[in-house]
Amino acid sequence: MKERTNKKGKFGDIKKQENIAGYLFASPWILGILIFATFPMIASLFITFTKYDMISNPIWVGLANYKNLFFHDSIFWKSLWNTIYHVLISVPLGIVAGVILALLLNTEVKGMSLYRTLFYLPNVVSIVAMSLLWLWLFQPNLGIINEILAPLYKLFKMEPLRWYADAKTSKMTLIVMGLWTAGGSMVIYLAQMQDIPKSLYESADVDGAGWLTKTFKITIPLMTPSIFFNFVMGLIGGFQVFTLAYIMTSGGPNRSTYYYSYYLFDKMMTDRNMGEASAMAWVLLLIVLVITVLALRLNKYVFYLGEED
Amino acid sequence: MKKILSILMVLAAIVGLVACDKDGKDGRTEITFWHMFPVGSVPYAKVKKVVDNYNNSQEEYKVKATGFGFWDYWDKIDIAISSRTTPDLGLNTIDNVKYRANGKVLYNISELIEADKTDNNIDLSEFRDAHLENAKFEGELFAMPYSATTRVLYYNLDLFEEVGLTEADVPKTWSELKTIAKMFDKEKGGKIERLGFDPTYGQATYHGWLWQTGEDFFDENLNVTLNTQTHKDVLQWMIDFNKEYSVTQLSTFGESNQLLGTGPFASQRVAMIIEVDDLYINLEDAGATFRYGVAPIPVPDENGVRVNWGSGFSIEMYDNGKKNDEKKAGAYDFLKYLMSYETQQELSKATGWLMSHISAMKDLVKDDPIKKKLLEEVGYSVERRYVPYAPQWTAGDWQPFYTRATERQDSVEKVLADARAFYQEKKDNYERTNK
Numbered sequence: 246m247k248e249r250t251n252k253k254g255k256f257g258d259i260k261k262q263e264n265i266a267g268y269l270f271a272s273p274w275i276l277g278i279l280i281f282a283t284f285p286m287i288a289s290l291f292i293t294f295t296k297y298d299m300i301s302n303p304i305w306v307g308l309a310n311y312k313n314l315f316f317h318d319s320i321f322w323k324s325l326w327n328t329i330y331h332v333l334i335s336v337p338l339g340i341v342a343g344v345i346l347a348l349l350l351n352t353e354v355k356g357m358s359l360y361r362t363l364f365y366l367p368n369v370v371s372i373v374a375m376s377l378l379w380l381w382l383f384q385p386n387l388g389i390i391n392e393i394l395a396p397l398y399k400l401f402k403m404e405p406l407r408w409y410a411d412a413k414t415s416k417m418t419l420i421v422m423g424l425w426t427a428g429g430s431m432v433i434y435l436a437q438m439q440d441i442p443k444s445l446y447e448s449a450d451v452d453g454a455g456w457l458t459k460t461f462k463i464t465i466p467l468m469t470p471s472i473f474f475n476f477v478m479g480l481i482g483g484f485q486v487f488t489l490a491y492i493m494t495s496g497g498p499n500r501s502t503y504y505y506s507y508y509l510f511d512k513m514m515t516d517r518n519m520g521e522a523s524a525m526a527w528v529l530l531l532i533v534l535v536i537t538v539l540a541l542r543l544n545k546y547v548f549y550l551g552e553e554d
Numbered sequence: 555m556k557k558i559l560s561i562l563m564v565l566a567a568i569v570g571l572v573a574c575d576k577d578g579k580d581g582r583t584e585i586t587f588w589h590m591f592p593v594g595s596v597p598y599a600k601v602k603k604v605v606d607n608y609n610n611s612q613e614e615y616k617v618k619a620t621g622f623g624f625w626d627y628w629d630k631i632d633i634a635i636s637s638r639t640t641p642d643l644g645l646n647t648i649d650n651v652k653y654r655a656n657g658k659v660l661y662n663i664s665e666l667i668e669a670d671k672t673d674n675n676i677d678l679s680e681f682r683d684a685h686l687e688n689a690k691f692e693g694e695l696f697a698m699p700y701s702a703t704t705r706v707l708y709y710n711l712d713l714f715e716e717v718g719l720t721e722a723d724v725p726k727t728w729s730e731l732k733t734i735a736k737m738f739d740k741e742k743g744g745k746i747e748r749l750g751f752d753p754t755y756g757q758a759t760y761h762g763w764l765w766q767t768g769e770d771f772f773d774e775n776l777n778v779t780l781n782t783q784t785h786k787d788v789l790q791w792m793i794d795f796n797k798e799y800s801v802t803q804l805s806t807f808g809e810s811n812q813l814l815g816t817g818p819f820a821s822q823r824v825a826m827i828i829e830v831d832d833l834y835i836n837l838e839d840a841g842a843t844f845r846y847g848v849a850p851i852p853v854p855d856e857n858g859v860r861v862n863w864g865s866g867f868s869i870e871m872y873d874n875g876k877k878n879d880e881k882k883a884g885a886y887d888f889l890k891y892l893m894s895y896e897t898q899q900e901l902s903k904a905t906g907w908l909m910s911h912i913s914a915m916k917d918l919v920k921d922d923p924i925k926k927k928l929l930e931e932v933g934y935s936v937e938r939r940y941v942p943y944a945p946q947w948t949a950g951d952w953q954p955f956y957t958r959a960t961e962r963q964d965s966v967e968k969v970l971a972d973a974r975a976f977y978q979e980k981k982d983n984y985e986r987t988n989k
Contacts, residue, residue, distance in 0.1 A: 296987040299636040300657025306987045313983040319976075386806035387813060410805070499963070500954050514632070515946040516980075517653070520987065 293524040298517045310524040321525070323500055324508040327416065331504065332483035335420045339479055340472055342427040347434035347468075348460065361435070364428040376492040379422045383408040409494050412501035419489050419502055430475045437471040438464060440550070469547040477540050484533050505529060582616040585884040586641035588631065591621040591905065600904030607900075608891050615884035635659050640872035642885035643892075645700055648688045648868035649937040650945060655691030661871040663695040666886045676893050680911050688937045689868055697868035698893055699910035704831050704931040705757050705862040707852065711845035713738060713825040724849045731826075731852040732795060738825040746799060746807040751826040753792045754960050755808075755818060758828035758851075761948050762863045763788050765936060766853050771952075771977070776941055778977035780970045789959055789966040801961050816840070830865075831928045835906035848927045850934070864935030866910065869893075908932055943984030944977060951976070 268275075293310055295303035314321045350361050367375065382390050385407040391398075398405050408418040441464065449459050465472075487506040490496055496503035496511075505525070513522035587605065591597040598621055605619040620641070622630050627645075634640040635654065646654070654660050667676050676698065678686065685699035709724055717737045725731040735750025753763065761771060769784045779785065796804060811818040819827040820837060822844060827833075828851055837846065851862055869892060871885045891897055898911035899918050908929055909915055915932075919925035941947050955973040958964050964972075 298653070298657065299632075300654065300659055309987045313986060317979065317983050317986070319979060384809065386802070386809050404802075495950070495953070497954055498957055498961075511950060515950055516943075517945060518984075521983075 289523040297519040310520045324505045328505040336479040342424045343430035346431040351438050367425045368429040372488050385410045412499045415501045433471045441467045473547045583880045583884045585617045587619045588641045588644040590627045592623050597905045604900050638874045645867045650940050651697045652691045652940045655696035660696040661873050697870040700867045700869040701907045702910045702932040703866045704935045706848045709826045725852045727855045749824050756827040756829045765861045780974045786966050860934050943981045
């Protein structure tokens, strides 16, 4: 009996020591998150209830910042709509582009690793450099894209598209440009594709299934975990869209690419209205949180290999 | 023994660090100064020499100057002001000194000038009243005018000669401007090859043209106006100036100017342009091969006001709330040095900027006819009014409306009505949280 107790005590000590060691190892991260994330977040929540111009002391104004945003700020709603439009189109389009790329790059062709590298490369290019490059490609009067499309414009007797310089096409132009980085999600899809057991394809071959059937009945269903992951991450990232518009269009023309984060940035940096900027940040957090929770409900349609039913 | 040694070493390090922080290596009080010429830029070494001269001229203070790139500078100084980690002295925009003075981050320079009984005190009579007025908050000076920017009409004398004009024909009024500008226009195959002038090019702005009529975006109580016939007429005049060309023709021409990277005036694709005094430095540095001159911006035919947008810099003494009187005294001593006749001349030579010291600049530019004219126009420069509810009222706030108008997407009436509603909304929202 005594021996058993001792053993238990010894085990308990080890567990305790392990816990201490674990916390010690994690402590830099815990301290980091408390100091650099939790504190600023709490501070920003407090600032949402104040008038704060980044110089003078914050003055309590209650819910006035939120009231201004929701009931008296037309640009707030415009920027929110611009962002929702961006998310609604760019997220599904990004998934489709990523999956198609992965399917293409999952074939056995010579020099495949080179192709994979080439398609992934845009993800390591600075977004500023990339934006400037696209700026010239899509340049309405002198850009190469309109030069290539010139015969089509002539054929259909239409005016050349002004891409980012026209409020009607600017959002779509930025979305199309965003597809340039589809190689990032492609890598995840490709990794999952290569995890699909070959035996499933062999059985399908025996049953006489073609490429299309195998793609839609085996590959895509078994890729749903990574599609779901990219969908959720795309939603979260999509609501924070900022850089492309900041560099390429300055939010124009006619505020058509003035996204939520851009407006938040301007509230803070140009209007020096930290109260409303912080309120916008918290509203964005809530929007993203609600949409992510709703998106997570789609998890029931995700098929995890090896899971029962 | 080891413990004692360790303690002694730690103590020595602390004493050393404290000493460094307070007095620098040679026991002098360290003053920090931020400017806009980073290491590697042409003026850096010259600005450094100006600072070194000060450091060698006395033994009480040592100025440590740091230069940042122009665009980086604004982020750095803004964040430093918010976090109270500013240098002792720095440059800023003179049109919003009131914002910082109201936020109590600036030392009251009027008090320092008044308390100073030395011979080398700042002589305020050497600075323009309009510039000093911009640096004031509640009647007291919280900054000093540092540089003096001005906007003028640049004209290409070679192109003037080509169309049979001389310097005597440089336009003085809006109607003259249009008549003369049209003599330079060149079009080939539907593409513009040259324009005489465009009132939206370079540093020409709607508010700049508006000021020449005596109007502004806001009245004296900062209520948004933008609703008079003059507001509409001025905007319409800008749009109609080159109305014989389509928006596509004009935008293609404008974009190909950008492609050249030199600017439309330097590439002789426009005969006249409104630009700041910096263009003169750039043209000289680039070794412009054509003859050119500068003149006051043409004014409206009737009751035109000779005025141009300044946008100069202020120099400010930052109060970080540390109550360090030694640093404050040192910063003021260095400020006096920077504001002196000789240093203002040295700074102008170093940077190419027109500085704010009147007689220093007058004497310096007397043999340079272009700079002389530029300096004359400084006397007619005006700063944007500080509008707390729309600090960037000429930039991002106005740009979407301006683009709609200049691209002829909407009538000027609609654009101005929308702009007015926008500024009004900003004002109402501001007032709700600033009762």
